[in-house]
Amino acid sequence: MTVNTTDWPYVYGKPSGQGLIKQHPKDFIVEEIASFEPSGTGEHQFIWLEKEGQNTEFVAKQLARFANVKPRDIGYAGLKDRHALTRQWFSVWLPGALNQPDWTQCNIPGVRFVQITRHARKLKTGVLSGNRFQLTIRDWQGDKAETEVRLLAIKQHGMANYFGEQRFGHEGQNISKALLMFNGAKTSKTDRSLYLSAVRAFLFNQVLARRVLEQNWNQPLPGDCLGFADSHSWFRIEQPDATIQQRVANHEVHPTGLLFGKSSHVYSGVAPELEADVLAHYPELTQGLIDCGLEADRRVLRVSLADLTWQIEPNVLHLCFSLPPGSYATALLRELIATPRA
Structure with missing residues (x-):
């Protein structure tokens, strides 16, 4: 059985623009939009971190190893791309006051610890309001006026x-x-x-x-x-x-x-x-x-992409927008530039 997993029809017509994504990690910035605020107390340490060049599962394993806990004691809301700069929450089950890890000594390449707090429950997969994206498309070539018309249509009508x-x-x-x-x-x-x-x-x-x-x-x-x-x-x-x-x-x-x-x-x-x-x-x-x-x-x-904004510079297209959990930024990019690489 042969299936084609790339040739889906376009909503706004085949894009005339071209460009390159993920030439640098900071070209693809993703930040989780949490569905709740950690309470500050509880058996689970919540760690808000920024990572670059590492995937979510690798970071989770490193956190478990450093804290000397089982991998199942680590929680996160969603998987984030390795080839990007991403910010997301992790939880670590650490009940009691003894043997608490000193996270300042946890050195994971490409990872920066931003905030550490506590919460009563483990962070579960899918517990997100969405993700916020800042994308930079380099070597962009296209008609500026036509692209802006298309972006306005996407902002008004949404994307598939x-x-x-x-x-x-x-x-x-x-x-x-x-x-x-x-x-x-x-x-x-x-x-x-x-x-x-x-x-x-x-x-x-x-x-x-x-x-x-x-x-x-x-x-x-x-x-x-x-x-x-x-x-x-x-x-x-x-x-x-x-x-x-x-x-x-x-x-x-x-x-x-x-x-x-x-x-x-x-x-x-x-x-x-x-x-x-x-x-x-x-x-x-x-x-x-x-x-x-x-x-x-x-x-x-x-x-819906009501918060979609953009800036077009010579050879560069900047995009900012938010998506609900489970929706793909590449679904937007494919309407704007030819065959973006994931």
Whole structure:
């Protein structure tokens, strides 16, 4: 089975601009937007740190080693890119007052400790309000006026919430490995989760791609499930009345796409029929997810970028914006420059 994990249709047309990203770590700055403030007391030390040239899992292992705790005692809200300058929270389970590590003596290359406090609970994956990005595209070439028109359109209408191609591995190899796993190949627990996530992401992107082509990715359809950008909650509509149309236009709610899995619900209407038609082309993938016991979920098709700002200099494009958890900066970049590298 051959799948293409890069050729998704564009919302605003194929970009005419070109440029290079991640030429230096400071060209790609990511800062977590926490969903809560650490209380200052509790059994878990919370560490706000800045890292450059290191990935999240490596830093977590180094923190565990220095604090002499088990890796499972370390928490973080999300994985951050190695080839970037990132700021994020980690938690370390350290109950009691004895044998507290002196973090000033913890030397991890490329890591700077910014703040240390405490909280009652471990930091869990996904407990974020979002991420704030500052991107620099170097060797940028393009029409300034056309680019600004496109940026204004994205700021007003949002972007398609595609999963980034890095989710699928090099040349989509995570999908190929998932198929081998579905056919009985032995897989580690970590790889199993990675492959299942990649398959669901691919199927979601296929549904979103169809709606982009039909120009209804940001419009409610009969039978749609509408979701909130700041939560995982959603509700189903029979018909998009005037009130629903206005709420979608105001970016209060967004159409959603299926994250495929087992479900006891059978819906009717234009939107679920569209999803079923798309998914019918991938029986090996859908059956594999069902056999693995995944439960169905939903993901919004559109991401709002109301805080998007930019600056265009000779050969350089600067972008600042925020995204909710799980959304990809590369989904924005692909609408602006040709084939950005993740």
